[in-house]
Amino acid sequence: AQSVTQLDSHVSVSEGTPVLLRCNYSSSYSPSLFWYVQHPNKGLQLLLKYTSAATLVKGINGFEAEFKKSETSFHLTKPSAHMSDAAEYFCVVRIVNGNQFYFGTGTSLTVIP
């Protein structure tokens, strides 16, 4: 069975401090993993994707994520939060031999000035 768990529904950080958004997955198959960001009343924008080429993945806007198979985790990080990072973030898994996508419940990031 496949599933995605985002461990925090809300995260609040001060501007300029690091961001950590946590995601754990379970998959019977080798997964592809993605992080998306959604700003209010907009669609989801792809931040980055893991496709087994490298365990540390760099995305847009300074975000990166590390795939840890032993921990079944794919946490999203950014060294220094910016006000524009305030949004909803979704962790998504796609099983590699299929076209089904599984979404986490989302983490709302608040950035305090």
Place this chain on the structure above:
Amino acid sequence: EAGVTQSPTHLIKTRGQQATLRCSPISGHTSVYWYQQALGLGLQFLLWYDEGEERNRGNFPPRFSGRQFPNYSSELNVNALELEDSALYLCASSSPGQIPSNQPQHFGDGTRLSIL
């Protein structure tokens, strides 16, 4: 490259009416996915079409239906609208790629459906 486009941007209906939402995928993408994002309920999977066929549907009543056309565009139809159908409806597309495929979904900006 044009992204996923959805129309209309906003749609206002009353209870009992029917709504039709449209989605055009990125050129070359054969899979289209529909999601409902209601306030406080996160992203709920509705339907998945691929090559004109319905491949999977989420836990929604039959009054939610759709289809995919030969050009891979898609319609979502919601009959007998209820107040709780008010939500942002998102469409996404993906390319088939080879199997195994690591291609992501690409999302449109959604249709905001309001039921009065």
